[in-house]
Amino acid sequence: MGEAIRSNTGATRTGRVLLLVLLLIVIGAISILMALKSGYPAVGWDELLNILLYRHGSELAVTSILELRLPRVVLGLLSGAMLAISGVLMQSGLRNPLASPDLIGVSAGSSLIIAVITVFHLPLAFSLFPLFGLLGGFAGGFIVIASVSGRSDSTSMILMGTAVSAMLNGMIVWLITMGTQNDINLLYTYLMGSLSGRYWHHVGHLLPWAAIGIPAALLFAKPLNLLRLGDEQAEALGQNVGRLRLLLLIASGVMVSAVVANCGPIGYIALLGPYLTRAVLRTEDARWVLPCSAAVGAVLLVTADWFAKTVFTPREIPVGLWTTMVGVPVLILMLVTKRRGRDDQS
Structure with a gap:
């Protein structure tokens, strides 16, 4: 009887995974093709396919699609995947479904460091920006986590994270007032989180972080599942919980800082990716949640960027x-649902 139930549960989960994969393939393909087709110069579907497959087309169209639109799409896919995985790692490490880099000061801390480098024109190689952003991200996240240490209430973490992020963003605004007009223009676009004006060298800077970070994060699947059993049970099974949490936060912070350095603080993908994945799969099993969240985050960001580029054209x-x-209403829904769940239990 037990084996039959487990078999049925496994078949149901596999069906949900296949459904999610099918949805992501359809939505992702549409978003990618529309993002490549949209913009100036306008191209037809035949010309777009010829350019992608054979590099045949007008010089302007080939340059626009292959050197401007395509790297933007690739960067969106990589960034979305990294942000979503960082959300899974942070939520699992803190055992809080509302923990994400945007809400606990990590993104704001990284942004502050990048703003300092930009305004004061510090002579640092662009490839080193993520490392310095990581220091700021850890500082912001540490303040929030230390302030709510010992409390399991998600609302406390969000309130403290909002306060710390507001303080850090205020410092960024102060820095902007000290910069030149060119600095202000650059920082304004950057601080909104944007994939505009990104080229292949931006992809090249992010790719090593993604190539190392994403596979490394997937290796945490088994330890994350142990962590779900509770700290005492995980320790009894041989898992060093304190060291694991530190590694999870480091891995999450590294990926977030790399994305922030290249694209700015793009909010809520780290919250939406894991949330939507768990809602569809109806499981907390990290073996499924980690890779599926990465795919959901990638498609979410590319789709959002397509809207950003086309809805209010030009x-x-x-x-x-x-x-x-999109993320703020989902966050409110999660808070309301969690509070109702506590009220029902009481």
Whole structure:
């Protein structure tokens, strides 16, 4: 009887995974193709396919698609995947479904460091920006986590994270007032979170972090599942919980800092990716949640960037604003649902 139940549960989960994969393939393909097709110069479907497959087309169209639109799409896929995985690692490490880099000061801390480098024109190689952003991210996250240490209430973490992020963002605004007009223009677009004006060298800077970070994060699947059993049970099974949590936060912070350095603080993908994945799969099993969240995050960000580029043509809205407009209602829904669950239990 037990084996039959487990078999049925496994078949149901596999069916949900296949459904999610099918949805992501359809939505992702549409978003990618529309993102490559949209913009100036306008191209037809035949010309787009010829350019992608054979590099045949007008010089302007080939340059626009292969050197401007395609790297933007690739960067969106990588960034979305990294942000979503960082959300899974942070939520699992803190055992809080509302923990994400946007809500506990990590993104704001990284942004502050990048703003300091930009305004004061510090002579640092761009490839080193993520490492310095990581220091700021850890500082912001540490303040929030230390302040709510010992409390399991998600609302306390969000309130403290909002306060710390507001303080850090205030420091960023102060820095902007000290910069030149060119610095202000650069920082404004950057701080909104944007994939506009990103080229292959940006992809090249992010790719090593993604190539190392994403596979490394997937290796945490088994330890994360042990952590779900509780600290005492995980310790009894041979898992060093304190060291694991530190590694999870480091891995999450590294990926977030790399994305922030290249694209700015793109909010709520780290919250939405894991949330939507768990809602569809109806499981906390990290073996499924980690890779599926990465795919969901990648498709979410590319789709949001397509909207950002086309909805108000010829004006472009930074993609970070789009993800925030979707993410905030979802966050409110999660808070309301969690509070109702506590009220029902009491």
